[in-house]
Each structure stands twice: as C-alpha cells, then as structure tokens.
Amino acid sequence: MGFFDIVAAAMPWSESEAEAVSGGSSTESTPANSGGKGEGEAKDPSGPTPDDKDEGGDEGEEKEEGGEKEEEEEEEEEEELVDPKETFEEECKESKACAPIKHHFEECVERVTGTTDSKAPHEDCVEEFFHLAHCATQCAAPKLWAALK
Amino acid sequence: MLARSRLLVGAVRNAAVNTTKRAASTSAEAASPFKLNAAGTAATAVAIGSMAWYYHLYGPELHAMTPVEEGLHPTKYPWVHAQYNKTFDHQALRRGFQVYREVCASCHSLSRIPYRSLVGTVLTVDEAKAMAEENEYDTEPNDEGEIEKRPGKLSDYLPSPYKNDEAARAANNGALPPDLSLMVKARHGGCDYIFSLLTGYPEETPAGAVVPEGLNFNPYFPGTGIAMARVLYNELVEYEDETPATTSQMAKDVVEFLNWSAEPEMDQRKKMGMKVLVITSALFALSVWVKRYKWSPVKTRKVAYARPQMGGRRGH
Numbered sequence: 001m002g003f004f005d006i007v008a009a010a011m012p013w014s015e016s017e018a019e020a021v022s023g024g025s026s027t028e029s030t031p032a033n034s035g036g037k038g039e040g041e042a043k044d045p046s047g048p049t050p051d052d053k054d055e056g057g058d059e060g061e062e063k064e065e066g067g068e069k070e071e072e073e074e075e076e077e078e079e080e081l082v083d084p085k086e087t088f089e090e091e092c093k094e095s096k097a098c099a100p101i102k103h104h105f106e107e108c109v110e111r112v113t114g115t116t117d118s119k120a121p122h123e124d125c126v127e128e129f130f131h132l133a134h135c136a137t138q139c140a141a142p143k144l145w146a147a148l149k
Numbered sequence: 150m151l152a153r154s155r156l157l158v159g160a161v162r163n164a165a166v167n168t169t170k171r172a173a174s175t176s177a178e179a180a181s182p183f184k185l186n187a188a189g190t191a192a193t194a195v196a197i198g199s200m201a202w203y204y205h206l207y208g209p210e211l212h213a214m215t216p217v218e219e220g221l222h223p224t225k226y227p228w229v230h231a232q233y234n235k236t237f238d239h240q241a242l243r244r245g246f247q248v249y250r251e252v253c254a255s256c257h258s259l260s261r262i263p264y265r266s267l268v269g270t271v272l273t274v275d276e277a278k279a280m281a282e283e284n285e286y287d288t289e290p291n292d293e294g295e296i297e298k299r300p301g302k303l304s305d306y307l308p309s310p311y312k313n314d315e316a317a318r319a320a321n322n323g324a325l326p327p328d329l330s331l332m333v334k335a336r337h338g339g340c341d342y343i344f345s346l347l348t349g350y351p352e353e354t355p356a357g358a359v360v361p362e363g364l365n366f367n368p369y370f371p372g373t374g375i376a377m378a379r380v381l382y383n384e385l386v387e388y389e390d391e392t393p394a395t396t397s398q399m400a401k402d403v404v405e406f407l408n409w410s411a412e413p414e415m416d417q418r419k420k421m422g423m424k425v426l427v428i429t430s431a432l433f434a435l436s437v438w439v440k441r442y443k444w445s446p447v448k449t450r451k452v453a454y455a456r457p458q459m460g461g462r463r464g465h
Contacts, residue, residue, distance in 0.1 A: 081383040085348055085397035105355075112357040124357030126373065130221045133368055137224040137345070145227050148401050149241070149392050 084147040088140035098135040105132045220371035223338040223345035230405060231340070234423075236416040237409050239270060244388050245406025246271045248399045251386050253329065256321065256377075258309035261330035262410050265303040270409065277303055284308045322363050324376030333404070333411040340404050345369045347400040350379035 093102055108125040115123075183190075212219070230237045246267070249259065264281040268274050281301035288297045301308075309328075311317035318325050333339045346369045354366040364374035381396045388394055409415070 081393055081395050083348075083383055083395045083397055085395075109356040122357070124359070125355040126217050126358050126368075129351070129355035129358075130216060130368055133221060133349070133351075134224065141224050141226050144397060148395075148398050 085140065085144050088143045088147075089136040092136040092139035093132065095139060097139060098132065101128075101131045101135050104128050218372055220373065221345075221349075221368040223341040223369055226341055226344060228340055228405075230408065230415070233419065236419070237270075237405060240390065241402050241405045242271050242409050244390070244392060244399075245402035245404070245409075247388065248381075248386055248403040249329070249406055252380055252399075253403065254307075254310060256310055256317075256326040257329045258311070258326075259307045259329050259410060260309050261306070261328075263304060263306045264301065266413060268303065270413070271406070274303075281305055322376060326377070329407055329410065331411045333408045335411075340408055342369060343407060344397075344400050344404045346375075347381055347403070348397050 092098060105125060105128040108123075108128045112123050112125055229235050249257075264272075264277045268277045272280065281303055284301040284305070285298040286301050286305050288299045290296055310326075311320060314325055327335075333343065336342045338345070346367060349369045350365065350367055354360055358366060358373065360366045361374050364376055365378045366373055367375045381399050383396055384394050386394050386399060392398060412418075
C-alpha cells in the first residue's frame with residue numbers, strides 16, 4: 001500500500017484524484033500519516049525522544065547542565081509549557097559574550113531608577129536594552145531553531 | 150613604447166640634475182634634497198588634505214532617526230523554507246493557518262487568499278469546503294434584484310474581521326490592523342521581523358522608556374510603541390499534531406504560513422530555477438560538443454610548408 005501511495009503521489013493527476021475522493025478514509029489518512037512522519041523526523045535531531053527522557057531522568061542529571069535543563073522543561077511540560085526562546089535567551093544574557101552589554105544595561109537601569117533629581121535630563125535605557133536583546137537573540141537563534149519544530 | 154620613452158626622459162632629466170648638481174657643487178653651495186622633492190611633497194600633501202576634507206564633509210554617516218525611532222533590527226533566524234533547495238513545511242503551514250484562524254483573524258484580514266488556494270497546500274478539499282461554508286457571502290441579485298446571503302464556496306476569499314478600514318480603526322482605538330496577505334514582503338526583515346515582533350514583547354519595559362497611553366512597548370516596532378498587545382501565549386492553541394504550542398512555536402508557524410500567503414508560488418519558483426539550471430547546463434554541454442564537432446576540420450588541419458626551390462642554387 002505504501003508503495004502505491006508513493007506512486008500515486010508522483011503522478012501529475014493525483015491532485016484531481018484527491019478532489020474526487022469524498023471525505024472518506026483515504027483523504028484523511030494521508031495527512032495523518034505524513035504528520036506522524038514529520039513528527040518523528042523533527043524530534044530526532046532536537047533531542048531526546050520520550051524513551052530517552054525517562055532514562056535521562058535517572059542518569060543524566062549530574063552529567064551536564066544542558067541535560068538538567070531539558071529535564072526541567074520536560075517536567076514542566078506536563079504542568080505548564082516553557083517557551084524555549086525565553087530559556088535560551090536568559091542563558092544567553094548570562095553568557096560571557098553578553099556580559100559587558102548586560103553590565104551596561106544594569107548600570108543604566110540603576111542610574112535611571114536611582115535619580116531623584118527632577119532637574120536631571122530625562123534618560124532611558126532603551127538603547128542599552130536593544131543591545132542586550134540583540135546579543136541574546138543572536139546567540140539564542142540557532143539553539144531555538146534546533147528546539148522548535 | 151610609452152614606458153620606454155618615459156624612461157628615456159627620466160634618464161635625460163637625471164643626467165641634467167647630475168650636471169646641475171655638479172655645477173652647484175662647484176659653486177660651493179650644496180642643493181638641499183628638500184628642493185628636489187618639493188613638488189612631490191606638495192602634491193602628496195594636497196592629495197591627503199583633499200581626502201581628509203572629503204571625509205570631514207561626507208565621511209561620518211548621519212542618521213535622521215534615533216535607534217529608538219528606527220526600532221531594533223530583527224535577528225536573522227535560520228528559516229528552513231528560505232533555503233534555495235527547500236520547500237515550505239506544509240505541516241507547519243497547517244499549524245500556522247490554525248494560529249492565524251484562531252488568534253490573528255479576530256483583528257487581521259487575509260483578504261487576498263481564497264479558500265481554493267488553501268486546498269492541497271494547507272487543507273484538504275473537504276476541510277476547505279467545510280470551512281468556506283461556515284461563512285456567508287452575498288449572492289448575485291435574484292429576480293427581484295435583492296442580494297441574498299449564501300454559504301461560502303471554495304472560490305470565495307477569506308472573510309475579513311471588519312467591514313472596512315474605518316470600522317477596523319474604530320474598533321481598535323484608532324489603530325488599523327494591517328492586512329496580512331503580503332505582510333512578509335511588506336516589512337523590512339520579512340519573516341525575521343514578524344517573528345521577532347510577535348515574540349519580542351519584554352516582560353517589563355526598560356527603565357525610563359515612555360510608552361504612550363494605549364500603546365505597548367515592543368523593541369522591534371519602529372518607535373517601540375505598538376498598538377497591538379502581546380497576543381501569543383503558551384498553549385493558546387491546541388495543535389492537532391500535538392506539537393507543544395509554545396509562544397515561539399506558534400509564532401514560527403504563523404510566520405511561515407504568512408510567508409506562504411505572501412509567496413504561494415515559492416515552491417514552484419524554486420523548481421523553475423532548478424529547471425533553468427538543468428536546461429542551461431545541458432545546452433552548454435551540448436554547445437561544447439557541437440563546437441568541437443564544427444571545429445574538427447580546422448583543428449585537425451595540417452599546414453605544410455614547402456620550401457620554394459631556389460632555381461637550382463644550393464645554400465646561400
């Protein structure tokens with residue numbers, strides 16, 4: 001059956017045929033099948049499959065930080081989803097590469113929130129925030145794309 | 150030829166300098182080397198000076214807008230569908246359409262997309278028909294000239310949330326939610342910009358930033374004050390393929406869907422590009438062989454030189 005599906009998909013007139021089949025099992029089965037395949041393919045590179053998760057929970061905890069964080073995410077998945085973008089960007093903000101930029105931003109926040117002098121010129125930390133956000137997203141982008149489907 | 154004559158002139162001049170030098174030395178006054186190099190030094194100084202002046206006038210780049218007004222430039226994300234040899238991920242398009250329908254469609258229209266174009270790329274025929282029938286459209290005038298309502302067909306376009314732009318503005322505090330059909334093409338940064346915008350709302354605005362009444366802070370929006378509040382939150386939709394619906398996953402899917410809606414021909418276009426490469430390379434290979442064939446008589450020609458007979462005399 002699988003082979004004939006492939007042949008049918010390769011035929012140029014398969015589209016019109018799909019139209020002719022009315023809401024039956026065949027039209028519904030094809031997207032479902034392809035969906036299943038897509039999931040399998042996408043999950044493999046992204047990291048542990050459900051089987052791996054359980055094993056990782058027992059052994060992988062002390063191995064490395066990455067494993068721990070993934071595990072945390074998986075635990076929380078059942079209760080509440082955590083956006084991988086936020087976790088990666090938080091990690092990136094703490095990283096060495098973004099440290100000077102983060103320092104600048106924090107300094108600015110302190111300066112701006114600290115001033116009570118009404119005569120002082122108005123200042124905001126938007127530019128510092130831009131630099132920090134740029135640094136964090138730049139560093140998180142490839143990791144995020146590996147984690148997302 | 151020119152070079153040689155210049156050399157000659159140089160030699161002559163050198164000789165002249167030498168003679169004058171000798172003449173000067175005889176008059177007991179040594180010519181300083183500065184005098185000899187004065188013209189060259191002056192020309193060099195003028196050249197450097199003009200460069201410096203030019204840089205002073207035009208060098209530093211001026212930005213009319215502050216970085217805040219410009220907005221934060223989006224990070225480049227490694228979109229798979231943007232690669233030359235990749236197509237849209239149609240499973241992602243399906244998810245993205247779901248996000249559009251359940252979240253974006255309450256404010257943003259997608260008026261250039263008919264249901265028929267979703268068939269085969271995002272939905273099956275039956276799904277698209279069922280979805281079209283959920284909406285009502287005007288009929289042609291009947292015998293009495295009345296315009297009635299009928300359920301939608303595949304040839305109908307996706308319904309817009311508002312009757313017109315004015316209604317949209319009135320419902321959204323004066324801000325017009327733009328039509329999303331061509332949005333990926335309509336903004337600098339395309340997919341990256343929209344993804345960053347959707348996911349980039351910070352939890353708290355940076356210290357000192359002033360956000361006008363009714364607007365929200367988003368670093369990626371030029372001016373940072375955007376009327377649209379953050380809409381995507383984790384688990385806002387439930388995907389039928391059980392992909393975890395995180396904010397960034399939903400944003401990624403809906404952006405890929407919007408890229409499809411802006412460039413539904415992308416897959417075909419890349420296929421056409423491939424065809425062009427195949428055909429031109431085949432034709433080029435063919436032309437190489439044809440050239441070889443056509444030139445073969447010329448290339449294999451043998452030029453024989455028969456020495457003329459010098460009237461019986463031998464040697465010269």
